[in-house]
Amino acid sequence: MPWCTDCDRFLSPSTVSEDGSCPACGRQVDDSAAVGRKDDAEALPPVPWHLKVLASGVVAYLGWRVVQGIVWLID
Ligand SMILES: [Zn+2]
Known part of the structure; x- marks a missing residue:
């Protein structure tokens, strides 16, 4: 789930811009899939x-x- 630290909220993947930035503030969101972490996928098989x-x-x-x-x- 993409997380915007500036807006302090989760973003649904469909609302995140195509370049991976927050539609509200334009900051790069912390998407675990984008940065290569697989923890979420392994936690919820x-x-x-x-x-x-x-x-x-x-x-x-x-x-x-x-x-x-x-x-x-x-x-
Ligand atoms: Zn934001």
Whole structure:
């Protein structure tokens, strides 16, 4: 996430000028990708596919339990 130290705020990548400067003050923003640091990318890796499968399985199981509970209440 680009950070402008002069404006003291984060900038969305789409609002940063093409040359990497802040649109408000024109200062070069501290974009970790631009200066070559990969810390942010390593701190937030993409969600592994098996976690998505696990999460969807849990949601499906809980949904099924809710259906069972409703059927139990009706009976
Ligand atoms: Zn700025």
